Structure formats: structure tokens, C-alpha cells
Amino acid sequence: MLTMKQLSKVYQTHMIETHALRGIDMQVREGEFVAVTGPSGSGKTTFLNIAGLLEEFTGGEYHLDGVDVRGLDDNQRSRLRNEKLGFIFQGFNLIPDLNLFDNVDVPLRYRGMSAGERDQRIKEALERVGLASRLKHLPSQLSGGQQQRVAIARALAGSPRILFADEPTGNLDSLMAREVMNMLEDINSRGTTIVMVTHDPELARRVHRNIHIMDGQASDFAKAPRKAPREESTLSAVG
Numbered sequence: 104m105l106t107m108k109q110l111s112k113v114y115q116t117h118m119i120e121t122h123a124l125r126g127i128d129m130q131v132r133e134g135e136f137v138a139v140t141g142p143s144g145s146g147k148t149t150f151l152n153i154a155g156l157l158e159e160f161t162g163g164e165y166h167l168d169g170v171d172v173r174g175l176d177d178n179q180r181s182r183l184r185n186e187k188l189g190f191i192f193q194g195f196n197l198i199p200d201l202n203l204f205d206n207v208d209v210p211l212r213y214r215g216m217s218a219g220e221r222d223q224r225i226k227e228a229l230e231r232v233g234l235a236s237r238l239k240h241l242p243s244q245l246s247g248g249q250q251q252r253v254a255i256a257r258a259l260a261g262s263p264r265i266l267f268a269d270e271p272t273g274n275l276d277s278l279m280a281r282e283v284m285n286m287l288e289d290i291n292s293r294g295t296t297i298v299m300v301t302h303d304p305e306l307a308r309r310v311h312r313n314i315h316i317m318d319g320q321a322s323d324f325a326k327a328p329r330k331a332p333r334e335e336s337t338l339s340a341v342g
């Protein structure tokens with residue numbers, strides 16, 4: 104689904120070069136739920152933005168769902184992003200003066216769907232996150248947890264193949280964080296691949312695999328999905 108080889112990113116600002124990513128090798132398979140962890144400033148957001156085609160990279164290779172990203176122009180990247188990817192950010196990124204319905208509509212408007220299809224997708228998505236009764240509310244009239252659920256609905260309405268989440272629970276208390284995580288697990292169990300940056304060890308433990316980024320380099324903590332911990336411990340006892 105997602106393959107990176109020796110991917111690098113250098114930021115040039117004034118006279119300073121920042122090597123944010125220094126040769127990332129990684130692979131995310133279809134249907135996986137992966138957590139990306141690591142200290143602040145290690146390159147997690149840079150990695151996620153490049154993976155989500157929000158930012159360009161400097162060197163290396165990146166294939167997304169069979170497409171060589173390097174060869175795409177801006178229009179092709181936007182199209183691929185809009186049709187196949189969904190995003191959830193720490194700060195929700197909702198538009199304050201649009202109601203919930205219109206917020207979820209924003210990415211759909213770029214897809215050339217009929218008004219009827221958009222209407223149906225928006226209502227279904229808001230229903231799935233338990234906010235169908237608040238279509239006309241503004242983001243400021245909701246709690247943080249509810250606002251993040253709107254952002255999840257906005258991502259889901261486009262039926263993404265991959266969902267990218269950057270610290271999606273970073274601004275939430277632990278109860279709301281758990282609720283958002285339950286929702287992400289449900290989305291993943293229905294087939295959407297999820298790549299989530301998180302600081303929260305409790306959340307990181309709940310996913311299939313952790314990728315740790317340190318100084319712009321990645322290491323894989325568990326190659327095999329962690330669904331069968333008993334089997335894993337038997338294997339390590341034998342080998």
C-alpha cells in the first residue's frame with residue numbers, strides 16, 4: 104500500500120539546512136493500523152505530510168498504492184490525495200464559520216460529485232460518528248472530542264483507502280482520546296489502512312505495529328502484526 108526507500112527530506116531556511124528525514128525505509132500493508140512514535144522534532148509530522156502527499160520529499164523513492172509519487176505533477180498529486188487519502192490533525196482543522204454539514208462537504212466539493220451524492224455521504228459520515236443530529240451546529244458549539252469526530256467524518260465521507268492521523272488525540276482528555284481511538288479501530292476493522300502519529304503509549308499499544316522515528320530514521324518494532332501475542336512469545340521461547 105505504501106512503500107518508502109531511502110526517503111529523505113531537507114528543509115532549507117536562510118543559511119540553515121535541516122535534515123528532517125535521513126533515509127526512511129518502510130512499508131505499510133493494506134489493512135494495517137500502524138502507529139508512528141518518536142520524540143518531538145524527530146520527523147514524524149514531516150514523514151506523515153510526505154506520505155499524505157501534502158509535502159514533497161528531497162530524495163529516495165515513494166510508491167503509494169502502486170503509484171510512483173516522484174513522477175506526479177501537482178494536479179495528479181492533489182487528485183490522488185483527494186480521492187484516496189483522508190486526514191485527521193491534532194488541531195481538528197475545521198473551518199470555524201462553516202457548520203458541520205458544510206465542513207464535511209469541503210473535500211467532497213473537489214470531487215465533482217452530484218449534490219445528492221454529497222448530501223448522502225455527509226449525512227452517513229456524521230451519523231457514523233454520532234453527530235447526525237447536529238448538522239447545523241458550528242464547530243465552536245462542540246466539545247474537543249466532538250470536533251475531532253467531525254474531522255473523522257470529513258475524512259470518512261471521501262471513502263479513503265488510507266487515513267493519516269497526526270496526534271489525533273493530542274488535544275483531548277483521556278476519555279475523549281479513548282473514544283476517538285475506538286472510532287479509528289472501528290474504521291480500520293472495516294478495511295481502511297491507518298497511519299497514526301502518536302505520543303500516547305496506551306494508544307500505540309493498541310495497534311498492529313509501531314514504527315519508531317528517531318533523528319529522521321525509522322525502525323520497526325514488530326514486523327509481525329501483534330494480534331496473537333501468545334504465538335509470538337512461544338516463538339521467541341523456541342528461537
Ligand code: ADP
Binds near residue numbers: 122142148149
Ligand atoms: P515531529 O513531528 O516529530 O515533532 P517534525 O517533522 O515536525 O517533527 O520536524 C522534524 C525537523 O524538521 C525539526 O527539526 C523541525 O524543526 C524541522 N522542520 C519541520 N518543518 C519545517 C519547515 N517547514 N521548515 C524548516 N524546518 C522544518
Ligand code: MG
Binds near residue numbers: 147148149
Ligand atoms: Mg509533529
